[in-house]
Amino acid sequence: MINAFGLLYGMPLISLDNLEDDRLEVYRNLKHTNRTRWQNTFIAESKRVVRRLVESDFEIESILVSHKRIESISDWLPADVLTFVLPHSLIEQLIGFNFHMGVMACGKRKINPLLSDFVSTTRRSTIVACRDVMDPENMGTIIRLCTAFGVDGLLLGHRSADPLSRRSLRVSMANALNLPIIQSSDFQQHLKELHERWQYDVAGTVLDDSAENLTQANRSDRLVIVFGNESEGLDQETLSLCNRQITLPMQGGTDSVNVAVAAGIFLYHLTRLV
Incomplete structure (x- = not known):
């Protein structure tokens, strides 16, 4: 359960009720942009894809999750990654489309292999x-x-x-x-x-x-x-x-x-x- 201090089974969460936090910028207006290609980051969307990102050796900058989905992913959320929890309607305003998947993450790209x-x-x-x-x-x-x-x-x-x-x-x-x-x-x-x-x-x-x-x-x-x-x-x-x-x-x-x-x-x- 989430308690009043923003902890979920000991994991730190950042609960937000507005879209002014600069750390949310990478998720803004995703429907019309792929800015992350030139910013050495990428966006993973859906519970399955985000979980596979968590299980991979890619570095993760942050996770964005609807308050409706947070408890359903609590068993695999990493304790050392910023996790933003927002009302579902606010996330849809932020990303610019219906947020059916309920969870996203921002990963860091690796250097091109040889x-x-x-x-x-x-x-x-x-x-x-x-x-x-x-x-x-x-x-x-x-x-x-x-x-x-x-x-x-x-x-x-x-x-x-x-x-x-x-x-x-x-x-x-x-x-x-x-x-x-x-x-x-x-x-x-x-x-x-x-x-x-x-x-x-x-x-x-x-x-x-x-x-x-x-x-x-x-x-x-x-x-x-x-x-x-x-x-x-x-x-x-x-x-x-x-x-x-x-x-x-x-x-x-x-x-x-x-x-x-x-x-x-x-x-x-x-x-x-x-």
């Missing part, structure tokens, strides 16, 4: 690279697929959706917190390094009947699977760095599928091959 952090020359390895996947839901789905199929790391072009945006993180079910992700300022150079230095096959996914048919494709021990933009696919500069091109055969007059759907099919097939 390629050497997830490449391997001693065991089978799969890396996914996304040139310009721009939809946050597609990004979140691809991240979840990567963890489901044992991918070692994710390489993103600089125009790709933020993997730690509120929507991407929610769709990924917080799996972005457990997958090494490089947000690259030089995507092509990283692909070139994976092939030339680390001896990975770099396979571009294309809509081209002359490319390798996925159902007949084999794989090497070290493989990078490259996916393109939702509407434009892979550009010629990126394709020139792929030593293989693989296509997904389709029927019924269908000429393409959603990039996240394609990622699931490619990963299922190529990670099962021996």
Whole structure:
């Protein structure tokens, strides 16, 4: 129970009845902004995602929770993190949308990992690279697929959706917190390094009947699977760095599928091959 001193089973809480506290600024007007991408922070939303953040090795700046939800999360609230408890209606004013989830948290981003952090020359390895996947839901789905199929790391072009945006993180079910992700300022150079230095096959996914048919494709021990933009696919500069091109055969007059759907099919097939 919460007592008059703002303690919940011994954990310090900060109860507020207005929105003037500067420490709430990171949560303000979230519906229309993703300012946290440039502030080295990110927002986790929902009980499940926030709990997975708490259980991860990411640092947490603060937690924001509705007074309606505080007791339901008391068993895993960290004792050393600022936890703001506000009336439900005030939180909705603060964030700018209906607060169905009841709990949010602000985490601190980590420094970009290096390629050497997830490449391997001693065991089978799969890396996914996304040139310009721009939809946050597609990004979140691809991240979840990567963890489901044992991918070692994710390489993103600089125009790709933020993997730690509120929507991407929610769709990924917080799996972005457990997958090494490089947000690259030089995507092509990283692909070139994976092939030339680390001896990975770099396979571009294309809509081209002359490319390798996925159902007949084999794989090497070290493989990078490259996916393109939702509407434009892979550009010629990126394709020139792929030593293989693989296509997904389709029927019924269908000429393409959603990039996240394609990622699931490619990963299922190529990670099962021996």
